Amino acid sequence: MHDDSEKYEELKLENQLCFPLYAVSNLIIRKYKTYLKELDLTYTQYITMMALWEEDLLIMAELNQKLHLNSSTLSPVLRRLEEKGYIEKGPLEEDERILFINLTDKGYELRDKALKIPKKMAKEFKLEQDEAKELHRILYKILEQEEKSKNK
Amino acid sequence: MHDDSEKYEELKLENQLCFPLYAVSNLIIRKYKTYLKELDLTYTQYITMMALWEEDLLIMAELNQKLHLNSSTLSPVLRRLEEKGYIEKGPLEEDERILFINLTDKGYELRDKALKIPKKMAKEFKLEQDEAKELHRILYKILEQEEKSKNK
DNA sequence: TAAAATTAAATCGCGCACAATTAAATCGCG
DNA sequence: CGCGATTTAATTGTGCGCGATTTAATTTTA
Numbered sequence: 001m002h003d004d005s006e007k008y009e010e011l012k013l014e015n016q017l018c019f020p021l022y023a024v025s026n027l028i029i030r031k032y033k034t035y036l037k038e039l040d041l042t043y044t045q046y047i048t049m050m051a052l053w054e055e056d057l058l059i060m061a062e063l064n065q066k067l068h069l070n071s072s073t074l075s076p077v078l079r080r081l082e083e084k085g086y087i088e089k090g091p092l093e094e095d096e097r098i099l100f101i102n103l104t105d106k107g108y109e110l111r112d113k114a115l116k117i118p119k120k121m122a123k124e125f126k127l128e129q130d131e132a133k134e135l136h137r138i139l140y141k142i143l144e145q146e147e148k149s150k151n152k
Numbered sequence: 153m154h155d156d157s158e159k160y161e162e163l164k165l166e167n168q169l170c171f172p173l174y175a176v177s178n179l180i181i182r183k184y185k186t187y188l189k190e191l192d193l194t195y196t197q198y199i200t201m202m203a204l205w206e207e208d209l210l211i212m213a214e215l216n217q218k219l220h221l222n223s224s225t226l227s228p229v230l231r232r233l234e235e236k237g238y239i240e241k242g243p244l245e246e247d248e249r250i251l252f253i254n255l256t257d258k259g260y261e262l263r264d265k266a267l268k269i270p271k272k273m274a275k276e277f278k279l280e281q282d283e284a285k286e287l288h289r290i291l292y293k294i295l296e297q298e299e300k301s302k303n304k
Numbered sequence: 305t306a307a308a309a310t311t312a313a314a315t316c317g318c319g320c321a322c323a324a325t326t327a328a329a330t331c332g333c334g
Numbered sequence: 335c336g337c338g339a340t341t342t343a344a345t346t347g348t349g350c351g352c353g354a355t356t357t358a359a360t361t362t363t364a
Contacts, residue, residue, distance in 0.1 A: 007267075008205065008263060008267070010267070010270040010271070011202055011205060011263065011266055011267065011270060012202070012206055013199065013202050013203060013206065013218070015270075016202075016270075017180075017277075017279075017284060017287060017288055017291075018177075018180045018181070018184065018273070019199055019202075020288065020291035020292055020295060021173065021176060021177045021180060021287075021291060022177045022180070022181065022195075022199075023219070023220040023291075023295055024173055024177075024291050024294050024295060025170075025173045025174045025176075025177035025178075026177075026220065026221075026321070026322090027220065027294070027295070027298055028169075028170045028173060028174075029170070029174065029321085029322095030321085030322075030323095032170070033322080033323085042348095042349065042350075043174075043350090044349080044350060044351090045349095047165065047171055047174075050163055050164070050165050050168075050171075051165060053160065053163060054164055054165065059312095060312075060313060061312075061313090064313095066165070067175070068175040068178065068179065069178075069350095069351075069352095070313095070351085070352075070353095071312075071313050071314065072313090072314075072315075072316090072351075072352060072353075072354090073350065073351050073352070074313095075313070075314055075315080076314090076315095076349080076350080077349085077350075080349085091313095091359090095311095095312085095359075095360070096358080096359060096360090097311065097312045097313070097358070097359045097360070098311095098312065098313085098359095099312080099313065099314095111160060111163065114163060115159075115160070115162070115163065118162040118163065118167075118168075119162070121170070125169075125294060125297070126297065127169075127290065127293070127294070131290050131293070132169060134286055134290065135169060135173075135287065135290050135291075136169060136172065138279065138283050138286065138287050139169075139172035139173060139175075139176050139287075140172055141279070141283070142176050142179070142277060142279070143172060143175055143176060143179070145277070145278065146179055178351070178352090181351090181352095182351085182352075182353095185352080185353085194318095194319065194320075195320090196319080196320060196321090197319095211342095212342075212343060213342075213343090216343095221320095221321075221322095222321085222322075222323095222343095223342080223343050223344070224321075224322060224323080224324090224343090224344075224345080224346090225320065225321050225322070226343095227343070227344055227345080228319075228320075228344095228345095229319085229320075232319085243329090243343095247329075247330070247341095247342085248328080248329060248330090248342095249328070249329045249330070249341065249342040249343070250329095250341095250342065250343085251342080251343065251344095
């Protein structure tokens, strides 16, 4: 009743949610690497491009919010994307503290090459469609909960 | 019908599973930092300690498998845990290629301090119990799928 | 309107994560 | 036994992720 396994139950790896989340996230990013290498992108660079393919011309603050990453992570990512010629960026004329970011033609063109990646990744993970949907729903519930608590 | 939004639907951030997984994983680790700072642990060091609290005396290969991390990640993590005095490690006598790892007394004692962390984290994320269970189940399904494909 | 406060992004330092390579110990086959 | 093949972990180099700090532009306020 009062042995270790009872007392420390909450500290077991298998009873955490954070741990499988972390492990699966790492696993998926590892899988992406193979395919992203062909596009000369890292995973973080890839999701940054995704955000820009959806809406060209973003400012840093918008990208921070969309990707849940702050400028100390994204600044060097954007620098590398610019060096590769996929984006261009600079201070906004109206307010030079603000950084605008948009795609170059080369960045636009990459979108068609990227199209095959989701198809390939889908084959790697065989979840039932309702499981995938449920996973998606719960994860976004957590993210939205966080958004709300931030805006308080 | 054949406009951009249709063609590139699969490339939208909101249609990915990887992206919310990655964002939630980062978010949770960020939350842990506050509490782990008191124990002088990083998140990766914390899950390493969790593995050892469950089963003292592991070898590197076992830890790799348990944490889904390889030695190039864990070697420096273990070095830091040893520097902090929480673990000790060294070559196994029977086979000096193999690294054994076990807790020091100080490492054992940390377990009681760590006990409050799961309680604090539970308050941060308000998921229904059945949602948490379902999330847990699906994540482990993905991890087990990967295990199997490795052992082929 | 000049100084103080605020805002936005960049920089810095640290610790992962990982693929690729290296180093060292053991195994196994002739 | 001897030596090439294999196994195991450590090292190396790159790119995040993040908190804390810095830098620079704009806004507020006295």
